[in-house]
Amino acid sequence: MSNEYTFVETQSLCPICLKKLDAFIITEGENSYLSKNCTEHGTFSSVLWRGKMPMADWIQPKERAQIENPVTKVNLGCPYDCGLCEEHRQHTCTALIEVTQNCNLACRFCFADSSKSMEVEHSKEVEHSKEMEHSIEKEPSLEEIRFQYQSILRVSGICNIQLSGGEPTIRDDLPEIIKMGADMGFSFIQVNTNGIRMADDEDFVIALKEAGLYSIFLQFDGTSDEVYKTLRGKALFDKKVKAIEHCKKHDIAVVLVPTLVPFVNIDQIGEIIQFGIEHAPTVRGVHFQPVSYFGRMPKAPQDIDRITLPEIMDEISKQTQGLIQMESLKPPGCENSLCSFHGNYIIEEQGLKQVSKRSSCCCGTQKAEEGATKAKAYVARTWSNTSCNEENEAETSDWDKIIKNIKRNSFSISAMAFQDAWNVNLERIKDCCIHVVTKDGRLIPFCMYNITSAEGKSLYRF
Amino acid sequence: MNGASENKVPWICAKCQKELVEEKVKVRYLDGNFEVELLKCPQCNHVFISEDLALGKMLEVEKGLEDK
Numbered sequence: 001m002s003n004e005y006t007f008v009e010t011q012s013l014c015p016i017c018l019k020k021l022d023a024f025i026i027t028e029g030e031n032s033y034l035s036k037n038c039t040e041h042g043t044f045s046s047v048l049w050r051g052k053m054p055m056a057d058w059i060q061p062k063e064r065a066q067i068e069n070p071v072t073k074v075n076l077g078c079p080y081d082c083g084l085c086e087e088h089r090q091h092t093c094t095a096l097i098e099v100t101q102n103c104n105l106a107c108r109f110c111f112a113d114s115s116k117s118m119e120v121e122h123s124k125e126v127e128h129s130k131e132m133e134h135s136i137e138k139e140p141s142l143e144e145i146r147f148q149y150q151s152i153l154r155v156s157g158i159c160n161i162q163l164s165g166g167e168p169t170i171r172d173d174l175p176e177i178i179k180m181g182a183d184m185g186f187s188f189i190q191v192n193t194n195g196i197r198m199a200d201d202e203d204f205v206i207a208l209k210e211a212g213l214y215s216i217f218l219q220f221d222g223t224s225d226e227v228y229k230t231l232r233g234k235a236l237f238d239k240k241v242k243a244i245e246h247c248k249k250h251d252i253a254v255v256l257v258p259t260l261v262p263f264v265n266i267d268q269i270g271e272i273i274q275f276g277i278e279h280a281p282t283v284r285g286v287h288f289q290p291v292s293y294f295g296r297m298p299k300a301p302q303d304i305d306r307i308t309l310p311e312i313m314d315e316i317s318k319q320t321q322g323l324i325q326m327e328s329l330k331p332p333g334c335e336n337s338l339c340s341f342h343g344n345y346i347i348e349e350q351g352l353k354q355v356s357k358r359s360s361c362c363c364g365t366q367k368a369e370e371g372a373t374k375a376k377a378y379v380a381r382t383w384s385n386t387s388c389n390e391e392n393e394a395e396t397s398d399w400d401k402i403i404k405n406i407k408r409n410s411f412s413i414s415a416m417a418f419q420d421a422w423n424v425n426l427e428r429i430k431d432c433c434i435h436v437v438t439k440d441g442r443l444i445p446f447c448m449y450n451i452t453s454a455e456g457k458s459l460y461r462f
Numbered sequence: 463m464n465g466a467s468e469n470k471v472p473w474i475c476a477k478c479q480k481e482l483v484e485e486k487v488k489v490r491y492l493d494g495n496f497e498v499e500l501l502k503c504p505q506c507n508h509v510f511i512s513e514d515l516a517l518g519k520m521l522e523v524e525k526g527l528e529d530k
Contacts, residue, residue, distance in 0.1 A: 330529070332530065333529070333530050334530060342530065344492075344527070344529060346494065353494060354494075355492055355494035356492065356529055357492075371530070374528065374529070374530045375530040377528070377530075378528065378530035379530070381526070397498075398486075398497065398498035398499050399498060399519035399520065399522075399523060400519065402496050402498065402523050403519065403522050406523065406526035407526065410526070
């Protein structure tokens with residue numbers, strides 16, 4: 001087995017000049033690599049998949065969806081015409097609006113490269129000081145954000161919304177932004193946050209709730225301060241706990257979102273899951289994000305700097321002592337199979353009941369459009385608060401008990417592997433269902449929006 | 463299966479002609495196993511699921527467990 005090689009053709013980008021290149025996915029035994037050659041900048045190889053389960057066995061083929069209202073025409077070809085263009089193969093499941101580029105942290109890893117205004121704030125730990133106001137980037141106005149919501153409606157209709165940044169909670173008018181989206185018909189709005197203001201400012205949490213916030217995506221890299229000092233520049237664990245406490249008090253669901261970085265927090269996977277289960281039903285699940293490399297990079301990331309999806313699945317199983325079995329983790333029905341995995345559980349007194357199983361995946365080709373519809377409903381249901389009407393529900397039968405149990409005790413474990421300039425596979429970009437809306441109303445697949453060359457040059461983020 | 467819609471009228475198994483009895487039955491959906499009380503034939507063990515149940519509570523459970 002270890003001497004067998006297979007090659008799959010695909011396309012990628014040169015990490016130096018972002019020129020489109022032919023590429024190969026080369027599988028050697030249990031590992032798969034992306035290999036590509038730029039005539040100007042040389043050959044690049046990056047690990048994609050390491051684990052006992054072969055990549056080929058994981059992939060579920062899909063019949064592409066058609067974009068009904070493409071924004072951009074195909075001119076230069078993928079990935080240079082994003083908007084969405086008519087060649088894109090999946091609908092929007094989640095649309096992201098970046099409501100600010102400013103942040104109250106200076107993280108080592110950040111999609112948005114939002115560190116520009118950080119030095120002042122980081123040193124003084126003041127979120128709204130006059131000094132900071134001079135250094136911040138101009139934020140989009142409410143009217144500009146309204147246009148972005150409208151653009152999402154025009155291209156993709158009602159879908160799930162994630163308000164992101166920067167750190168969205170540094171905007172005092174975030175409740176207005178949430179209410180605006182809710183009034184326009186977006187029924188599931190989530191805020192992507194580091195939780196600092198949610199911990200420090202309970203009145204703000206109340207305002208977010210009253211505006212219609214259902215759920216937060218809480219940056220949560222571990223259960224020790226050392227991890228936060230390494231990745232985020234300061235001890236933050238107590239802030240995370242306090243933010244969750246406030247969310248519990250005001251009935252806002254929390255999804256823990258760890259960025260997994262080799263040699264930093266891989267050994268905390270089990271503890272993070274345990275923490276999540278202990279804080280359910282406020283915490284609805286854990287969504288792991290293996291580190292990807294954006295921004296200016298003096299040298300290419302090495303394979304030891306990465307953790308791949310099968311390795312995460314393996315660690316989850318090992319570090320939970322089999323409480324979560326690998327067999328319960330499945331490829332997605334919406335995005336490309338190589339982008340994510342997820343498992344669904346019900347928390348019971350004696351442990352977790354597994355309600356998903358990989359071998360139950362349907363055989364043959366699935367329709368991408370159906371996958372998108374299901375994923376939208378799944379995300380909104382699984383990651384929402386649970387306690388509405390709970391007290392008033394009369395339990396009259398076994399079925400009522402099951403329904404209540406599912407609502408209250410369901411818990412999800414998932415991961416999404418974002419792509420960077422070194423490991424990007426354009427086939428996955430075409431299947432992307434998470435789209436960032438730009439100021440001019442285009443919808444850009446998340447990874448394409450965030451990818452930068454080694455020099456820090458971006459195709460879409462300006 | 464045949465019978466009348468009123469609760470008082472017993473349901474009779476069409477195959478065995480036995481009266482259905484309420485019993486705990488294991489049901490499984492998407493690898494979730496649950497125990498619920500259903501009408502069951504004491505002889506052939508077939509269960510009866512009414513239209514109301516199939517389109518009501520049972521559907522609600524299915525939707526709650528639906529995968530993406």
